[in-house]
Amino acid sequence: MFNTFIAFIVNERGATAVEYGLIATLVCVALLGGASSAGVSLSSLWNNNAEIANQALVSSGE
Known part of the structure; x- marks a missing residue:
């Protein structure tokens, strides 16, 4: 479980998409x-x- 959490934190896939978003x-x-x-x-002008x-x-x- 701990290794999965660490892998999630270290993973940078999708970071560029988030930045562009x-x-x-x-x-x-x-x-x-x-x-x-x-x-x-424009409303004031009209x-x-x-x-x-x-x-x-x-x-x-x-």
Whole structure:
């Protein structure tokens, strides 16, 4: 039993896959954070444009 445990601890098979998985996870988190920030900015931009268009329509009498 002890030898099996030691063999498990010493075995490095799959370590590279785990490292790549962690890197991919970090990249995804960074992309999601950036997309969320960009989404808020774009939402504000479109809301501002809609407000300007509404003000133009109201002032023209439509």
